Amino acid sequence: MVRAPCCEKMGLKKGAWGPEEDQILVSYIQQHGHGNWRALPIQAGLLRCGKSCRLRWINYLKPDIKRGNFSIKEEETIINLHEMLGNRWSAIAARLPGRTDNEIKNVWHTLLKKKLKTYHNKSSQDSKRHSIISNSKYDPKVLENSYLSTTKDVVTSSQQSGSSSEISSLTNSPTEKITMKNEEMDYSSGNFPHTDERFWSANDVNCLNKKSKAKVQSRSPLNAMENVGVDSKIDDSMDFWYNLFIKAGEMPEF
DNA sequence: AACATTAACAACCGCCTGTGC
DNA sequence: AGCACAGGCGGTTGTTAATGT
Structure with a gap:
């Protein structure tokens, strides 16, 4: 029946x-x-x-619904809670006053998944670099040449899109950039690396369309063009994203 | 300028669970 | 215990505006 x-x-x-x-x-x-x-x-x-x-x-x-863009803090909370709770949107919403499960679900499927994708692309670049390092016996000269060759395409595309921040991040000392972080990370208690506005503006803006760019940049007091020398912060955030995938046991398809 | 594509978000659908009878 | 119903939840789709070609 x-x-x-x-x-x-x-x-x-x-x-x-x-x-x-x-x-x-x-x-x-x-x-x-x-x-x-x-x-x-x-x-x-x-x-x-x-x-x-x-x-x-x-x-x-409902009168207590909070309208408007999600703050960086809220987005971080969603990501952290999603890692702990999975797609239990109502449970996540219960911890975000004024936000609904539907709204959180929407923002996850649009903005945040895109950010994860951005990170996935960058982590591929990093692993490519790492494999070269493994075979180079850590010769600084080889490292530098390899690093520059693997990042050339990224630099070129960044130059085309006019991102001075991305260029600056890639032309820093290669030995500094290729440092791998081996320490265990535990985000289950909510202790994930600080991800401030600079992370979003420096890494994501070029991957978003103009509409989304405006949205992101409107939240950030810093213009993407001014983000020079923030790579260590960015790398911490990238590790956070990467570990989300590792803990999930898979790289999602987008 | 016209058309195609993408992004954002509102709303719907179907299933599951809790509760009362 | 079994059934029916209401509410809740998560997945998915539809709509529309913005953006790209």
């Missing part, structure tokens, strides 16, 4: 909510609360199913 749909489609509206519907829903809940979601639309005079009303209220109309 097939279960009936959650809402009978007959005569019920679907799709985007209009301002009038919002007004009806808000004023009804303010007056009566939402005892029974299924009965609510009938009592309030809305041509919606109860589920739709509940979703609209929880995700958009």
